[in-house]
Amino acid sequence: MRLYNTLSHAKEDFAPAGPSAVKMYVCGITAYDLCHIGHARSAVVFDVLVRYLRYLGMPVTFVRNFTDVDDKIINRANREGVAPEALSAKYIEAFYEDMDRLGVLRADFEPRATEYIGEMVRLAEHLIAKGHAYATPGGDVYFRVRSFAGYGKLSGRDVEDMRSGARVAPGEEKEDPLDFALWKAAKPGEPTWESPWGPGRPGWHLECSAMSEKLLGLPVDIHGGGQDLIFPHHENEIAQSEAAADKGFARFWVHNGFVRINAEKMSKSLGNFVTIRDIYACFLPETLRFFLLSSHYRSPLDYSADALAEAEKGLRRIYFALAQIEETLAATKWSPSPLPKALAEEFASLRQGWRDSLDDDLNTAGALGQIFGLARLAGRVMDDKGLRKSEGGRELLTGVREALRECGGVLGVPAGEPAQFLDALRECRLNRQGVDKAKMESLLAERAAARAAKDFALSDTLRGDLEALGVEVKDTPAGQTWDVVA
RNA sequence: GGCGGCAUAGCCAAGUGGUAAGGCAGAGGUCUGCAAAACCUCCAUCCUCCGGUUCAAAUCCGGAUGCCGCCUCCA
Numbered sequence: 001m002r003l004y005n006t007l008s009h010a011k012e013d014f015a016p017a018g019p020s021a022v023k024m025y026v027c028g029i030t031a032y033d034l035c036h037i038g039h040a041r042s043a044v045v046f047d048v049l050v051r052y053l054r055y056l057g058m059p060v061t062f063v064r065n066f067t068d069v070d071d072k073i074i075n076r077a078n079r080e081g082v083a084p085e086a087l088s089a090k091y092i093e094a095f096y097e098d099m100d101r102l103g104v105l106r107a108d109f110e111p112r113a114t115e116y117i118g119e120m121v122r123l124a125e126h127l128i129a130k131g132h133a134y135a136t137p138g139g140d141v142y143f144r145v146r147s148f149a150g151y152g153k154l155s156g157r158d159v160e161d162m163r164s165g166a167r168v169a170p171g172e173e174k175e176d177p178l179d180f181a182l183w184k185a186a187k188p189g190e191p192t193w194e195s196p197w198g199p200g201r202p203g204w205h206l207e208c209s210a211m212s213e214k215l216l217g218l219p220v221d222i223h224g225g226g227q228d229l230i231f232p233h234h235e236n237e238i239a240q241s242e243a244a245a246d247k248g249f250a251r252f253w254v255h256n257g258f259v260r261i262n263a264e265k266m267s268k269s270l271g272n273f274v275t276i277r278d279i280y281a282c283f284l285p286e287t288l289r290f291f292l293l294s295s296h297y298r299s300p301l302d303y304s305a306d307a308l309a310e311a312e313k314g315l316r317r318i319y320f321a322l323a324q325i326e327e328t329l330a331a332t333k334w335s336p337s338p339l340p341k342a343l344a345e346e347f348a349s350l351r352q353g354w355r356d357s358l359d360d361d362l363n364t365a366g367a368l369g370q371i372f373g374l375a376r377l378a379g380r381v382m383d384d385k386g387l388r389k390s391e392g393g394r395e396l397l398t399g400v401r402e403a404l405r406e407c408g409g410v411l412g413v414p415a416g417e418p419a420q421f422l423d424a425l426r427e428c429r430l431n432r433q434g435v436d437k438a439k440m441e442s443l444l445a446e447r448a449a450a451r452a453a454k455d456f457a458l459s460d461t462l463r464g465d466l467e468a469l470g471v472e473v474k475d476t477p478a479g480q481t482w483d484v485v486a
Numbered sequence: 487g488g489c490g491g492c493a494u495a496g497c498c499a500a501g502u503g504g505u506a507a508g509g510c511a512g513a514g515g516u517c518u519g520c521a522a523a524a525c526c527u528c529c530a531u532c533c534u535c536c537g538g539u540u541c542a543a544a545u546c547c548g549g550a551u552g553c554c555g556c557c558u559c560c561a
Contacts, residue, residue: 157489228561266561294509302498365509382524481522
C-alpha cells in the first residue's frame with residue numbers, strides 16, 4: 001500500500017524494513033481527562049491502519065503508549081486533591097471504556113511512561129555522554145538542539161528561523177532557548193524518581209524515544225499521532241533517538257488531521273471539545289466510528305450533530321441492506337439461472353475499488369463509497385424477481401455479504417449483526433428524540449387492531465398520531481413495523 | 487513574522503494529466519388499500535478566481551482571494 005510520509009511530504013510505497021513484523025508506534029493520550037472526538041479519530045485511524053496491514057498479510061507489532069506523568073496530570077491531581085497515579089489510572093480506565101465501545105483494538109504493548117523511567121534515564125545519560133545533552137546545576141537535563149544537525153527535518157523548520165519563537169521560562173538554565181527538557185528536577189508536590197542528577201521526573205518527549213527503542217528496536221517502520229504532535233513532540237523524539245543511536249528513528253511518519261467544530265480545531269486548550277461520552281449519550285459508538293471514517297484521515301473533519309445524524313443514516317442503510325441480504329439468503333430453493341456477466345463484473349470492480357482505496361493512503365472515504373455501491377448492487381438483485389431466487393443471485397448476495405463482513409473486519413464498520421444493530425439504533429433514536437414509549441406502544445396496539453378489523457381510516461389516523469410522536473409506521477405482509485423518524 | 491495545509495453540486499465527500507465515485511437532501515417512477523421501506527431514473531459541460539504548460543488539467547506551474555493549522559500544552 002501507499003502511505004503519506006510527513007517526512008518526505010509524499011506518498012510512498014510502504015513495506016516493513018525487516019523480515020519481522022511491521023513495527024508501529026503511535027503516541028497515545030496523556031491521561032488527565034476524558035477523551036474527546038479528536039482522540040477518537042486518532043485512535044480509529046491507526047486502528048484501521050493496523051487492521052489493514054494485517055489484512056494485507058503483514059504481521060504488525062503495535063505499541064500505543066499512555067503518558068502518565070506530566071504537568072497536566074500533576075496540576076489536575078493537585079487541584080482535585082488526589083494522587084497523580086490515581087488520576088492517570090482513572091482516565092486510562094475511561095480511555096479503555098470509550099475505545100472498546102468504538103471498536104478500537106488493544107495494542108500489542110500499551111506501555112506507561114512511569115514503567116520506563118530507567119530506560120529514559122539511561123537514554124539521557126547516553127546523550128550527555130555524546131555531548132548532545134547537558135545537566136544544569138539545578139538538576140535539569142536539556143537536549144542541545146544545535147548539536148543535532150537534522151533538527152527541523154520533520155516539521156520543515158529551520159533552526160535559525162525558530163529563534164524568535166523560542167523562549168526561556170523563568171528559572172530555566174538553558175544554554176539556548178531552543179533546547180528542551182529531557183529531565184526535570186523535582187519540585188514540591190510532584191512525583192519524583194531518583195536519577196544521577198538528583199530526584200526529578202522525565203520530560204514528555206523522552207518516553208516515546210525510550211519505549212520505541214525498548215519495545216520495538218530502531219528504526220520503527222511507522223510512527224504515528226495527531227498533526228499537532230509534529231512539532232515539537234515528534235521533532236524532539238527524532239533528535240533524541242537519532243542523536244543517541246546514530247540511526248534512523250522512524251521510517252514513516254503518519255499524522256491524522258484534526259476534528260474541528262465550527263471550523264476551529266477541537267482542543268482542550270480552546271475548551272471547545274465534545275467528549276466521546278457526550279456522543280454516546282445520543283448516538284451509537286459505531287455511528288461515531290463511521291463518521292470518523294467518512295473523510296480522509298489527513299483532512300480536517302468538521303464535527304456537528306447534523307453530520308453525525310447523516311452518518312447514522314448512511315450506516316443504517318448499509319445494515320439495512322445486510323439485513324435484507326440475509327433474509328433473502330435464508331431461502332432454500334434456487335433456480336439455476338446464472339449471474340449476468342455485467343453484474344458479476346460490477347461486483348468485482350466494486351470489491352477491487354474498496355481495496356484500491358485503502359491501498360491509496362488509507363482512503364476510507366473512498367472505500368465506504370464502494371461499500372454503498374455493493375449495497376445498491378445487492379438491492380438491485382433482490383428487487384429483480386428472476387434474479388432474487390436464482391443461483392446467480394445467491395452467488396452475488398453471498399459475495400456482497402462476505403465483502404461487507406470483510407469491510408467490518410478492517411474498517412470496523414459494519415461490525416455487528418444487522419438485526420441487533422437496527423434494534424439498538426431504534427432504541428437509541430427513541431431515547432434521543434424523547435419519544436413517549438408507553439404512548440407509542442398503545443397507539444401501535446390500537447393500530448394493529450384497527451388493521452385486523454380492516455378499518456383503514458382509523459389505521460391512517462393512528463399512523464398520523466404516531467408520526468406526530470416521532471414514529472414512522474410501515475406495513476409489511478408480516479404486519480406493521482415501526483422506526484423512529486430521523 | 488516563519489512554516490504548512492485546504493478550497494469539488496443545497497450540504498457532506500472521493501478523485502493528482504485523459505474528460506467529475508459515493509452519501510444526505512430533492513424530483514419523477516415501480517411497488518402499496520394509502521403510506522413507508524426498497525429498487526429504477528434524474529440532479530456539477532464543470533471542480534474559488536486570474537494567468538501559464540500540454541493534443542489533453544479539478545488534477546502540473548505562477549499569482550490572487552478566502553479558510554484552517556503548527557511555531558506554547560494539545561490526537
